[in-house]
Amino acid sequence: AAKQTGEPVRRWTPALDERAGEFVRLGAEIRTGLDNEQFRVVYQPIVELPSGRVAAVEALVRWEHPTRGLVSPIAFIPVAERNGLIVELGEWILRTACHKLAGWRVTLGERAPDRVSVNVSARQLARPHFAATVAAALSGSGLPASCLAIEVTETAVFEGGQAVIALHELRALGVRIALDDFGTGHSSLGLLQTVPVDILKVDKSFVDNVTEAGRHTVIAEALLQVSSGLGLSAVAEGVETAEQAAALHRLGYRLLQGYHYGRPVAEPDFELTAAITTSG
Ligand code: C2E
Ligand code: CA
Ligand code: CA
Ligand code: CA
Numbered sequence: 001a002a003k004q005t006g007e008p009v010r011r012w013t014p015a016l017d018e019r020a021g022e023f024v025r026l027g028a029e030i031r032t033g034l035d036n037e038q039f040r041v042v043y044q045p046i047v048e049l050p051s052g053r054v055a056a057v058e059a060l061v062r063w064e065h066p067t068r069g070l071v072s073p074i075a076f077i078p079v080a081e082r083n084g085l086i087v088e089l090g091e092w093i094l095r096t097a098c099h100k101l102a103g104w105r106v107t108l109g110e111r112a113p114d115r116v117s118v119n120v121s122a123r124q125l126a127r128p129h130f131a132a133t134v135a136a137a138l139s140g141s142g143l144p145a146s147c148l149a150i151e152v153t154e155t156a157v158f159e160g161g162q163a164v165i166a167l168h169e170l171r172a173l174g175v176r177i178a179l180d181d182f183g184t185g186h187s188s189l190g191l192l193q194t195v196p197v198d199i200l201k202v203d204k205s206f207v208d209n210v211t212e213a214g215r216h217t218v219i220a221e222a223l224l225q226v227s228s229g230l231g232l233s234a235v236a237e238g239v240e241t242a243e244q245a246a247a248l249h250r251l252g253y254r255l256l257q258g259y260h261y262g263r264p265v266a267e268p269d270f271e272l273t274a275a276i277t278t279s280g
Helices: 020-035 073-083 086-111 122-126 130-141 154-158 162-173 188-194 215-229 242-251
Strands: 039-048 053-065 069-071 115-119 148-153 176-182 199-202 233-236 255-257
Touching: 020 053, 020 073, 020 086, 039 086, 053 073, 053 086, 053 255, 069 073, 073 086, 086 115, 086 122, 086 130, 086 148, 115 176, 122 130, 122 148, 122 154, 122 162, 130 148, 130 162, 148 154, 148 162, 154 162, 154 176, 154 188, 162 176, 176 188, 199 215, 215 233, 215 242, 242 255
Parallel strands: 053 115, 115 148, 148 176, 176 199, 199 233, 233 255
Antiparallel strands: 039 053, 039 255, 053 069
């Protein structure tokens, strides 16, 4: 049931650090891109086992640059963070994603995913009134707060301060908090004591070798135990093969995301994915 359709493979990824002039130029082009509607949002399914239902989607931004082609967010998000345009871009992504799910809830009814998960950068989270921005996006789209998750990285919340205050405010609204790339930071477990979290997104690096008995498998299992012990849900990221899905299912994972189930696209297929993992 793996879907190989989707995004063009042409991708432009510069060695940005070595090219300061290019960095500045790209920053200016983000401004133009915002004004000329060159950005769009795609959605990747997060599948629930054993049903194969698309329980949620993750919103991921895309930049269709008129001459550079499809520019990877890995290349332009850091630029937008540095020049501050991430705030405007991020608000647009948030509003777009909320509108999208609100629309699916109307057109698809029960087949619509329960939740859309939106990535938020450190700089957005650290701004005062971030939670008010989220509340505005929710009321503007009519999407219930429980249908939104905000994905933050460990580094974004590591410093504490305003970012953690914002997470508490989001929680109070009823928005879910997902800790992204979990396990790759330097204080993953420590953060769980101080930061309000609902969902752990277990990084792809632990999924890659989960079919072989070894360190990664032990860690993937331990992260799941931590998550269920704390009453959180765990999503395994970067699942590319049926074998990985089966291994994760055996470990107890119930929410999986990756190319095996679908690439990020404008309109994901919400039909039930064929039961891929059967054995317990
Ligand atoms: P992320 O939040 O960890 O997102 C997951 C990335 O892994 C996405 O790359 C997704 O397309 C990719 N992916 C999903 N399944 C698989 C798989 O099975 N195999 C492999 N190899 N990759 C998979 P993408 O869309 O290029 O985004 C890269 C990063 O850029 C994201 O990592 C996130 O940190 C950032 N990003 C993307 N969209 C946004 C956004 O709207 N706002 C912010 N602040 N950051 C974003
Ligand atoms: Ca993410
Ligand atoms: Ca991630
Ligand atoms: Ca990542």
